Amino acid sequence: MMHKILSIFCCLALLLPLNSSFAREVNITADLPSIIVKHQGKTVIIERSQDTMNSIMPDFALTSRPCPPLCIQPMQLATGVETVAELEVLDYLQRWHQGDDTILVVDSRVANQFKRSTIPGTLNIPWTALSGSANPMEISEILSNRFNVVEMEGLYDFSQAKTLVMFCNGAWCGQSPNNIKVLLKYGYPAHKIKWYRGGMQDWESFGLTTVSGK
Template sequence: MIKGLCLSASAAILMAAPLCAQNTRISEDRDAFSVSLNGVSVRIERSGPACPPACLQPMQAAPGVTTIGELEILDFLDLFVAAGQGLLIDARLPAAYGSETIPGAVNVPAATLQPGNQYRDDLLNALGVRNGDFSAAYDLVIFDGGADAPAAAEAVRDLLGAGYPATKLKYYRGGLSAWTGAGLSIAQGQ
């Protein structure tokens, strides 16, 4: 879409387009970014999915939780998942997970980790937590659709709130979009 393009109501209906195409927010607290570099004004805007909910996420999901990239995921699959000590978690909804995911990932939608979920204790138990003891809990890498998807960061924060140790959590901010953008294999979720 062209910035500032406005259509008549009938044309918008025929094209299934908004009446006025507009840029979207960069993050919940930032519409755009402007800076002067060597006397030249530079403005950065964002177009694409509406923010919220599709706001750019910070590089670090929470204090103490390491953000990782693709090579670290390969190492995690080899060292933790293959040894039965870790899980690669796709925090997206089941339909998105079922369509495509990172090979070896399991689906734990972020909403299931929220404090209000009546089954959260059962889920924590499945992750190796026993009566509030996290010593045998799985190491987890959590991802979602990409840098503008909030599910993985929310899941990390909810797990921390439940007492999960930050040392057992890793955040893959790039998510599926960075994974596919790097040309890496994808799988259909089970």
């Protein structure tokens, strides 16, 4: 009996390295297996699914949504606004997790979409709260309370404004583009706005970790 237990223990010991980050079959990049972020007070590991048969969720498998309104967005949304992809988003998330509070990654989708699934470490500000038809007072509150913009008698000081990384459902989604254009009209510095054009559709297509928002 003891011999069998020792044999099982030895076999398990031999298998342990296979579960280490060095033995992953699917890394994010060749030398980056995962990153760690905080999401709503909990530690979350962002990695790619190790199931090489994993497929994109049905919500993002559709290829032909009605246009308008769900039309393909340009690669460059506005002058000075940088378009970023997954590795840049991961870098911003990691820097924020490590204490850089000048960065904010914003999920611009409506609340029910955020609750269903989002990128760990993001803040949900529904696009309707920053749209052209939103209450200017509410927009001002978001600028001040969320984005670190100082308001003085109707004038805005953006010198300490956060760098925003904004996204929505994908390259066909107009929610984050709408918000970015509104922020620019308010005077938000273009170089402090980053746009993740691929959004949730591209994030899902790479098998990256998602969480339920609140």
